[in-house]
Amino acid sequence: MVKKYLITTLRHLQKKRLFTTLNIFGLAIGISVCWVIYRIVSYEYSYDQNLANKEKIHRVISGYIFDEKEDYNGGASKPLYQGIREQMGGLEHVVPVFERSFRNVEIKNPSGGISHFEEQRNIAAIDSAYFKMLHYDWLAGTEASFFENPSSVVLTENRAKQYFPGKNPDEILERTIIYYGYGDTISRTVAGVVANLPQPTEFISQEFVPLIHTTYELYVWTNTNGSDRLYLQLDESSEPALIAKQVDDIIQQKTKEWRDQSENSFEFKRWMELLPLSESHFSTHVREGDIRKASKPVLYGLMGIALFLLLLACVNYINMSIAGIPQRAKEIGVRKTLGGNKAQLIGQFLLETLVTTFLAGISSIVLIKLLFWLLHDIIPEGISPFTNILEFSLFIVALSVLIALLAGLYPAWLITRVNAINVFRNTSLRTKNSKGFNLQKTLIVFQFVIALVFITSALIIGKQLHYSITSDMGFNKEAVVLVQVPYKYVFDDNYDGKQFSLLQELETLPGIQSISMGVAPLSEGYSSSQYEYSEEGQPPIKRQVFKKWVDTTYIHLYGLKMLAGRNLHESDTPKEYVINETAVKAFGFDSPQDALGKYIGQTGEKFPIVGVVNDFHMQDFYSSIDPMAFQMEKENLHNFNIKLDANTAQWQHTLAQIEEKWYQFYPAESFSYSFYDESIEQLYQQEMQLATLVNLSTIISIFISCLGLFGLAVLTAFQRTKEIGIRKVMGASVEGIVRLLSKEYVLLVTLALVIASPIAWFFMDKWLEKFAYRIQIEWWMFLIAGLAALAIALLTVSSQAIKAAIANPVKSLRSE
């Protein structure tokens, strides 16, 4: 019986090849998007999911109020773990993980020769608590022997493979590794190799060294470094909030002790919080460099996109099915008169839907690969399209059933309502409600609302990105190339002062207009400190000021305007400031002129303001321009800002020459340069990813909607053949008929635009709110989106309309 049903179904689907194809294609797109997003979301939620005690593990993080802004740091003061161990109960494990990096790692090969590894990261100092909280498999060596020797090291499998390629864990034991830090050198013996933790995980340390329990001075309690992480595994009965309070109390107590004995008046508020391990991967509010994080809103957004695109596909299916009912009315009528009951009719149609969806699921395999390729920038590394066939099959089956119910039930029900007598009497089915607003039209409007929200968003995001990237930054970035002395050489005595010798060499090169040493206007790293200005008889004004170390050519090279005073003078030691307009306002000076000669700075280290420059952007457009001060101190100058001649044809040649000079002073592999256009684009990588995503969603939603529209146009044209024939015989022109058939869609798209515009406006305004410098949303953006949608809709339906309009009426009227 089932087999017979299946055969009838397949035969039916084959007969309606066009619609079956359109349906399968639409659903396949929906399913593919769902799968890709499901992969991403489930990956992000799988961090550390197979840790047995994951619910009990929490991180200690530090919160600050800094310059009236709340900020979080992923680290905790180094001595805090000792305080907790001494003073607190209710904890299973207190686990410090103090990571650091080394600028160079050396390994002597037994056969002679030395292997070098530059800039090695994720080397963690831990004690035995770490291995109690996290279970590691020891492939060689033992935990006991590791902790016995303070200068031993344990490697993960990964790191062992990097350091000792092709060696078994056992062969690595007792080998020596030399670590060169920034000013220190340590030699260690390998005491063990452990298996990698199951991925993905936030415990990314690759080398472990025994933590030496030292006694810290009081001031260390006030230092926080993001690389000093602290985990707590709570007792069964412990209340996280209570534990957090106790941890915080310890810090507040120590801070108070330190305040009481030091004179430093630097004011800031700091507190400790517990972050459950399950939230750690999503803690985008906590600044951390090394660890990939996922933003929950973004994931929700993705799920929303998946849901909407799937809905669109279902809507298509529903629409085409409904539109197809009149054509199958005869078949249904016959079945009914021959005794088919409702359940059978519904069952048959649902089966048809199920088979269609299932075929769509199978076709989605190709689309999924395509999507993965298109989105490779956005999809986190470590996710592959398919790992587990069973999981995929289950997903497809579950989704198929869901879609079959979602998209199949209503048309199925409609089918049972077809009145056999009417069918045979040949009364048209579309008499009554075709003029009113029926479900089909509602669904089309729904589809276009979604498509239009996407189109408008894509437009606005693109515009803001363009604005952010191309706006005047306040400094002249044309033809300026940035070359940085790598951080590791800055602290290396061997390279002390070499940058100035290089500078002299470079200045002799043709093709270069001028060179300035100093922190680039737009720089990733920055340092800010609290400066104060005290007028006599007034309480001091304290402001967070960003300091940039620059030389005397800087202002000229970047075309900054002196609003008052003069440029900095050449100097080996800090002597004076040039500040920006915002700083003038921040300290309450009446005018740039008024600021001149005033002393600002940190307590006990104040210098006069000698000049004021115009405001320029130092960060992305999310951040407003902050108070800034230029100062000259020779030993802090490590960055080359090179202004090339305007003749771009010569640039490659000039850069090659710079590189050549560079090698005379620094190792070959350390040269890299960037132009501003690139570094500005770097700032907006997330936004560009968002743009990619929205653009793709736009294309997909338009595409699916058009599939549906096309199917509907075909069916409508078919249903209206007779009407069109009559109208033509009565004298209607081809244009008239095309207009008649298209008018309806124009109205529907217009209505969709009216609904979509406020929705898009709301979301985009929210998104733009985060920018300190942003574009305004304007009415013409919606108009363009509407016109685009309209054009696409008309293109889609017009072929069908034209086909219907030029058909010979004799043919369409004969069949009766």
Next chain:
Amino acid sequence: MLLQLNNIFKWVNSGGQRIFLLKDINLEVEEGEFISIMGPSGSGKSTLLNVIGMLDSFDEGEYNFLDESVHTLKEKHRANLYKEYIGFVFQSYHLLDELTVQENLEMPLIYKKFKSSERKAMVADMLDRFNIVGKKDLFPAQLSGGQQQLVGVARALISKPKLILADEPTGNLNSKQGEEIMELFKQLNDEGVTIIQVTHSEKNAEYGSRIINLLDGRMI
């Protein structure tokens, strides 16, 4: 003379074979004639009517309508010609289901670019003349077959054609309704409208002034 067909042939190619639908049709129609075309099913009556109505093309021969040679005219010109001079009545009425009686009558006038006020007057005229004023806001499905055909004839007449082509206008009606339509045709003919109808009924054919018999696409 209203129209003249000279040696008209029409065929279709099917499976390498040429199937003739019309063979050597010669016909002259004067203004004011009332012609009935008869013949067995499949003999080409509808095809001939469609050729006369310029809805369908032919493959050989000449067709002159009011001194215009139809076979040399461009599609658009031909459409203008039949729009102006010809009205069609169908066996299955072919009213638009989603338009009311009044709107159905108005439709051809819209295509002939009459002004709104003119259209109103002409529709009102027709409703009056056919005694269907009371039905003007009903949909076709709410009318009997005879009433629907009445509307069909009214629609064909509304733009005052010289020629009415009716393909089995009474085929779906009972004899009383059929008679009414025939009476109506007679009356129109008396007023000067040329009528060519296809019919199976001898009695209906009697209303006409001339009978053309078709067999296998050939006049006999």
